[in-house]
Amino acid sequence: MRISNADNTVNIRWPSKFNEIPKEVFHREDVYRLELERIFMGPEWHMVAHRAELANPGDYKTFQIGEAPVLIVHGEDGKLRVFQNACPHRGTQLATCPRGSGRKIECPYHRWTFKNTGELAGIPGVADFPKDFRKEDYGLRELRSAEVYGIVFATFSADAPEIDEWLGETKPYIAHFLDGDGDLTLLGYQKVLFDSNWKEYGDNEGYHAPLLHVAARLLRFPKTRGEQFMTTHAHKVNLTELPEPGDAGFLRDPSVIMPFDATKRIQASVIQLYPISLILRNHDTITMRFVFPRSVDCTEVHYAYFGRREDSAELSSYRARQASNLLGPSGFISLEDGAVFNRIHVASRTPGTVAFQKGVTGPITAPITMDKGEEATNLIRWERYRQTMGFERA
Amino acid sequence: MAEAAGLMEAPTLISSGDASPVSPAVLARIDALQVRYIRALDLRDMAAWAASFEGGDASYICIARENEEQGLPLAIMLDDNQNRISDRVQYVTKIWAGTFEDYTTRHFVQRTAEARRADGLFEVETNFLVAYTTTRGQSEVLVSGNYKDVVQVGEAGATFRSKRAVLDTAVLPRYLVYPV
Numbered sequence: 001m002r003i004s005n006a007d008n009t010v011n012i013r014w015p016s017k018f019n020e021i022p023k024e025v026f027h028r029e030d031v032y033r034l035e036l037e038r039i040f041m042g043p044e045w046h047m048v049a050h051r052a053e054l055a056n057p058g059d060y061k062t063f064q065i066g067e068a069p070v071l072i073v074h075g076e077d078g079k080l081r082v083f084q085n086a087c088p089h090r091g092t093q094l095a096t097c098p099r100g101s102g103r104k105i106e107c108p109y110h111r112w113t114f115k116n117t118g119e120l121a122g123i124p125g126v127a128d129f130p131k132d133f134r135k136e137d138y139g140l141r142e143l144r145s146a147e148v149y150g151i152v153f154a155t156f157s158a159d160a161p162e163i164d165e166w167l168g169e170t171k172p173y174i175a176h177f178l179d180g181d182g183d184l185t186l187l188g189y190q191k192v193l194f195d196s197n198w199k200e201y202g203d204n205e206g207y208h209a210p211l212l213h214v215a216a217r218l219l220r221f222p223k224t225r226g227e228q229f230m231t232t233h234a235h236k237v238n239l240t241e242l243p244e245p246g247d248a249g250f251l252r253d254p255s256v257i258m259p260f261d262a263t264k265r266i267q268a269s270v271i272q273l274y275p276i277s278l279i280l281r282n283h284d285t286i287t288m289r290f291v292f293p294r295s296v297d298c299t300e301v302h303y304a305y306f307g308r309r310e311d312s313a314e315l316s317s318y319r320a321r322q323a324s325n326l327l328g329p330s331g332f333i334s335l336e337d338g339a340v341f342n343r344i345h346v347a348s349r350t351p352g353t354v355a356f357q358k359g360v361t362g363p364i365t366a367p368i369t370m371d372k373g374e375e376a377t378n379l380i381r382w383e384r385y386r387q388t389m390g391f392e393r394a
Numbered sequence: 395m396a397e398a399a400g401l402m403e404a405p406t407l408i409s410s411g412d413a414s415p416v417s418p419a420v421l422a423r424i425d426a427l428q429v430r431y432i433r434a435l436d437l438r439d440m441a442a443w444a445a446s447f448e449g450g451d452a453s454y455i456c457i458a459r460e461n462e463e464q465g466l467p468l469a470i471m472l473d474d475n476q477n478r479i480s481d482r483v484q485y486v487t488k489i490w491a492g493t494f495e496d497y498t499t500r501h502f503v504q505r506t507a508e509a510r511r512a513d514g515l516f517e518v519e520t521n522f523l524v525a526y527t528t529t530r531g532q533s534e535v536l537v538s539g540n541y542k543d544v545v546q547v548g549e550a551g552a553t554f555r556s557k558r559a560v561l562d563t564a565v566l567p568r569y570l571v572y573p574v
Contacts, residue, residue: 187466187467187468188468189468190468190566191460191564191566192565192569193565250484251477251481252480253475300565320472323468324467324472325471325472325473330471330569332489335485335490335493335494336494338568339493339494339495
């Protein structure tokens with residue numbers, strides 16, 4: 001995992017104080033280019049889809065890892081594969097829509113066609129090709145991928161550890177958030193851009209002060225006990241159970257924060273996978289946030305919402321009504337976050353550092369467990385980042 | 395490979411067979427309602443926004459066309475009763491107050507179809523284009539789309555029984571605070 005900075009042409013003077021982060025990493029173009037190479041194309045896994053988004057053979061979804069377009073396809077054999085969204089012939093983008101379906105994948109440029117398992121099937125004009133042309137060399141370029149409770153992870157890197165090792169202690173919690181087996185149905189999307197660097201989004205999405213949220217206070221979130229732990233691969237699991245439903249009579253229609261089953265404890269929990277994906281379980285809302293940087297200054301987030309396959313029509317409708325208003329970019333308890341991402345980014349152009357304070361007592365290493373409200377755990381993400389980027393402390 | 399999402403023609407509320415003539419007096423009331431509605435939003439007057447809806451089962455839904463076309467129920471804002479509409483006024487004026495980066499809007503609307511239903515209500519489709527201006531003074535397009543509304547028209551004027559703002563804009567340029 002440790003990468004030498006011997007050949008680094010990007011130099012950042014990292015503060016010697018372990019709780020300080022230099023602001024320039026949030027806006028420097030050269031830093032961003034190196035992140036794309038070492039983190040997004042490097043030995044990390046990236047959450048790119050859930051099986052429920054492409055439930056039938058032939059279904060596909062397009063997404064990005066860093067700036068690289070990928071195509072996730074449900075093959076005739078039932079397997080979900082992740083390919084570069086580029087024709088292996090002349091490099092034309094194959095699919096342009098967020099989701100779709102088709103028996104075959106056809107490149108519009110020279111009409112090469114591919115099976116939904118990736119093999120090259122049809123090639124017009126092959127008689128004029130070089131003698132050493134071999135059809136089997138020109139299947140779709142496939143990434144390493146793995147499916148965990150229906151969640152599809154992919155990596156461009158041969159050096160990423162096996163998925164189970166990389167996910168580590170998060171795996172049972174992923175299962176718990178998805179009610180066991182990941183047998184989900186798609187309820188839909190909310191998609192938004194933040195004028196923010198992806199690391200500012202990451203720093204403040206997995207953790208932010210409940211002070212910001214009037215709605216969180218209505219839910220008595222700040223007074224609720226909970227804990228978070230960081231895994232050895234810098235993933236964060238933040239677990240909170242709300243003691244009882246209720247909003248102190250503030251809302252006329254409290255269904256947005258009431259559980260469907262009043263006998264169940266209300267969860268308000270987050271798994272944040274390094275570098276940038278999130279899985280959330282909040283009330284009856286099951287959410288995955290698929291994230292990629294559009295540039296050093298802009299981050300695109302797709303909030304995907306799910307129900308369970310066995311849901312009654314009533315529960316399915318309940319989830320959609322709750323999820324729509326609760327936890328998205330315009331959500332009752334989440335809208336306020338976006339304001340912080342953007343403001344931090346604007347202000348990152350001032351000199352100096354940002355500093356983590358709450359819960360900071362000294363240098364920490366993973367695995368570690370802390371109270372849910374501490375921001376010190378983000379320093380473990382930052383330490384992984386610093387080492388991957390090869391930035392030396394002053 | 396079929397390109398399903400994003401570029402298909404949006405399903406229309408009103409089929410051509412339904413088009414019975416609607417009188418100019420009724421059209422004038424419908425248009426006056428729409429203008430009152432966008433004026434309330436451009437003034438960030440949430441009480442006036444809520445007042446344009448009538449009936450306990452009145453609804454306001456703002457949803458991406460990407461979801462709408464694929465039959466996915468998830469919306470950006472889903473206020474399917476009068477209580478939720480009134481709660482949204484609270485979200486904006488009380489709960490989120492002082493936290494979000496504010497913006498102002500200019501809504502531009504063009505009625506594109508209308509029909510009278512058997513129950514006496516009117517179905518109306520209206521294109522919208524919304525520009526927004528940030529506190530830094532820059533203006534850009536926020537969303538474009540089409541309203542699919544059910545309007546009640548009386549002697550005193552018109553009100554929305556339901557308003558469905560279907561956004562062509564699948565990826566919003568910023569988080570929405572105010573309804574569209």
